[in-house]
Structure formats: structure tokens, C-alpha cells
Amino acid sequence: MEFLSLEASDYESALRQARSEYGNAVRIHTRKDFTKASMLSKQKRCKITFYLVESKPPVSVVEEDPGRIEVFDADAYMQELLVSNDVPSSLHAEAKELLVADKGEHSRAEVEIALLQYLFDGVQFEEEISSRYAVFVGAAGVGKTTISIKTALHLRSQKAKRVALLSLDTNRVGSLGHIRQLSREFALPLFEASHEKALSELLPSLESFDHVLVDTCSFSAKYEEMKPIQDAMLALLGEKECSTYLVLSATFKESDLAAQLQIFSPLHIRASICTKLDETRGIGTLLGFTRKSNLPLLFLSDGQTIPDDLHIASASHLMKCLQGFSLDVTQFFPSA
Structure with a gap:
């Protein structure tokens, strides 16, 4: 070709x-x-x-048993790919419109290319963390603490940056113990603040780092109780060079993703980070949310291994997660 x-x-x-x-x-x-x-x-x-x-030249008609003639059903194949990749049903009709708009018969490859264009059209990617303070927010269990460690190690090893960790989630013993253990294991400086005054006193020490990765309280039953305290601390960081990143699980349903965006949108989310790609059947829900929310993707995580399972978000990496395609989909969005 x-x-x-x-x-x-x-x-x-x-x-x-x-x-x-x-x-x-x-x-x-x-x-x-x-x-x-x-x-x-x-x-x-x-x-x-x-x-x-x-264009296909006319061919002579050979009478055959109608029962033996196989006709490729482009619409049915599109539906199969949509389901295999967990694309929300609310988007199926819009995706199939691509076949209707382009009149004529379609090959298997043409159906796949049309769906690729639909899924990735409008998906944006954030190139890197440029601000001093990178604040990670999200629901309980999405892996914010692990992501903060992986990101710190990425910035230190790949970008030669001086990095530190800052935990605002000091009221949950399990969470605090986890980040303390990981910070010791990977020799990462860790600072802790439970209220605005404590954070204010830490700021002069934090100024010596290129990047400070901020682990926050998870959205849970106690979030509303902790929210005013955390908001005051985030407001203090907001006066500095600060960006907020929404950590999402690839296993979330469409409604879960929308709810998380609504909860944390007042914090002016800069980009999203997707975890647990190794635990989901398809990435259609994630791609649909990314297009609709207009939030760029920063990192992708597909396992618990630190720091190996963190990847800079790209179309080429997401292509590897697609299911059911006969084409070598990685050629459509090369890494370079």
C-alpha cells in the first residue's frame, strides 16, 4: 500500500x-x-x-449457492469492535455515522481505520510537568500515592530534577505509612503537613526543589470533613507555581469518571493520569471521557512495579491496549 x-x-x-x-x-x-x-x-x-x-473492475457474475456467499457486514464489525474495546453505548451511534457518511462498501481495514480516527480525534496529551508543585487528587484506591512515587522517580532519573514528596494525607495511618515506607525505599525526601500553618512553615524548605509531588486526601466518606483543611493548604500552594492532576482508574465506568471530574473541577485540573490499565478489558471509556472532558493525558500506569510501570501518555501506547483489531495499529501513531 x-x-x-x-x-x-x-x-x-x-x-x-x-x-x-x-x-x-x-x-x-x-x-x-x-x-x-x-x-x-x-x-x-x-x-x-x-x-x-x-476501483474494482467489473467481474463476470458466476452463479453460486447463495448460502455459500459471505458478505462482509461493516456495521456489525464496527459494533463488535466498539463492544470489545468497552466504548460507552452512548457513543456507538456517533461512531457508526462514520460509515454512513462515507458511502459505499467498506473493507475490514477501512472500518478499523474509521474507528481509530473516531476514538483518538480530540484526545490530547500533556508533555511534561513544568510547575514546581504537582498536586495529585482523586478517589480512594486509584493509586495516587504510588503515582506520586513513580512520577518523582521519573523526574529524578529521566529529567535530572531535584524532587521531594509532600503528604497532606496525614490523618489516615495506612496512607501515611505507605508513603513513608516508599520514600525511604527510594531515598526520596518526604515532608508532611496536616494544616495550613504547618505547610506555611515548610514552604521555605520546599523552595530548594525543582518539583514537589503532593499526595492529597482521597475522596471518600471522610472527604467532606477534611476538605476545608485541605482546600486551605492547596490555596497556599496555589499562590506558588502549582498544577493539579486528576488521577483516574481505567476500571472506572463512564459515570464514575464524570463524577470525579465534577468533584475536583473547582481545583482547575490541568491534566489527568490513568492508572490500572492492566486491570481493564478495554480503553474505550477512557478515550471517550478524555475527548469529552478536553483534559490532556499526562501519564499511563499499567502495574504496581515502581518505577517501571509508568509511561508518558501517547496515542502509540494507548494503541497497544486496543482489542480485536486486525491491523498493526501501532503504525498509525508512531512513538516518534
């Missing part, structure tokens, strides 16, 4: 240009949105890679 490419000001213009040159035989392979900068201005651009579907 030969791939062609062209560049235009936006996706629609690029697609229109391709079809004006090659007609309806155009099938999109990949899309890349980027900014081209000059000395005087910046321009948004879009580059598409596509291939052409060969």
Missing part, C-alpha cells in the same frame, strides 16, 4: 485538497496538527497521510 501526504491550514482543507486531486478513493491514514512558527507569526497547520482505494 502506497501512502501519500499533504499539508494545509486545517484538517478539512487538507482533506478537501486530497479529494480534489484523487477523488473519493482517498482514505485517511494519520493526521498531525502542529504549529509552524516564523520570525513574525505562528500558524496552525495540519498534515495528513492517506492512501487510495483501487
Whole structure:
């Protein structure tokens, strides 16, 4: 299969240009949105890679037993992929519209490419943590403490940053014991604050670090009781260089993800981090939420091993989690 490419000001213009040159035989392979900068201005651009579907010459009709003729059902195959990848039922009709909009018969590969475009269109990724204070929030059990350790080790080993941990979750003995144990094991400086005054006294010491990873109280039955105290401490950090990240489990249902976003949205979430990818059947719910919420993905975690099971979020890594595709889906969004 030969791939062609062209560049235009936006996706629609690029697609229109391709079809004006090659007609309806155009099938999109990949899309890349980027900014081209000059000395005087910046321009948004879009580059598409596509291939052409060969027109099939008429063939002579050979009478066969109708019972032996197998007709590929594109709609049924799309439904099978949607279910296999745990795409919320609320999105099924919209995904199938891609087949209706593009008239004519569809091959298995074309159905898969159409679904890939739908699932990843609008999914954004955060490149790195740039602020001094990175605050992790989320429900109990999603792995915030483990993520804070993994992130600290990533910043220290991959970015050569001076990092420290700050725990605001000091009222739960189990949680505090866990982060103390891990901080000792990996030689990470750990600071603890249970109220605003204690945190205020720690700030001068924290200023010497490039990044401080902040572990917070989990959303649980006691969250409302602790919320005013934690909000006061987060407000104090907010006066500094601070970003908040929502930690979500890949096992969450669509309603769980929406509820978590509603609970923590007042904290001005910068991006999300997805854990437990190894415990879910499909990532369709996660991709649907990411598109709808417009929240970039920062990290992906697929196991308990520290620090190996932490990955910078990318389309190429998420592609590996898809189920039922016959294409080598990793070629559509290369890592580089």
C-alpha cells in the first residue's frame, strides 16, 4: 500500500485538497496538527497521510449457492469492535455515522481505520510537568500515592530534577505509612503537613526543589470533613507555581469518571493520569471521557512495579491496549 501526504491550514482543507486531486478513493491514514512558527507569526497547520482505494473492475457474475456467499457486514464489525474495546453505548451511534457518511462498501481495514480516527480525534496529551508543585487528587484506591512515587522517580532519573514528596494525607495511618515506607525505599525526601500553618512553615524548605509531588486526601466518606483543611493548604500552594492532576482508574465506568471530574473541577485540573490499565478489558471509556472532558493525558500506569510501570501518555501506547483489531495499529501513531 502506497501512502501519500499533504499539508494545509486545517484538517478539512487538507482533506478537501486530497479529494480534489484523487477523488473519493482517498482514505485517511494519520493526521498531525502542529504549529509552524516564523520570525513574525505562528500558524496552525495540519498534515495528513492517506492512501487510495483501487476501483474494482467489473467481474463476470458466476452463479453460486447463495448460502455459500459471505458478505462482509461493516456495521456489525464496527459494533463488535466498539463492544470489545468497552466504548460507552452512548457513543456507538456517533461512531457508526462514520460509515454512513462515507458511502459505499467498506473493507475490514477501512472500518478499523474509521474507528481509530473516531476514538483518538480530540484526545490530547500533556508533555511534561513544568510547575514546581504537582498536586495529585482523586478517589480512594486509584493509586495516587504510588503515582506520586513513580512520577518523582521519573523526574529524578529521566529529567535530572531535584524532587521531594509532600503528604497532606496525614490523618489516615495506612496512607501515611505507605508513603513513608516508599520514600525511604527510594531515598526520596518526604515532608508532611496536616494544616495550613504547618505547610506555611515548610514552604521555605520546599523552595530548594525543582518539583514537589503532593499526595492529597482521597475522596471518600471522610472527604467532606477534611476538605476545608485541605482546600486551605492547596490555596497556599496555589499562590506558588502549582498544577493539579486528576488521577483516574481505567476500571472506572463512564459515570464514575464524570463524577470525579465534577468533584475536583473547582481545583482547575490541568491534566489527568490513568492508572490500572492492566486491570481493564478495554480503553474505550477512557478515550471517550478524555475527548469529552478536553483534559490532556499526562501519564499511563499499567502495574504496581515502581518505577517501571509508568509511561508518558501517547496515542502509540494507548494503541497497544486496543482489542480485536486486525491491523498493526501501532503504525498509525508512531512513538516518534
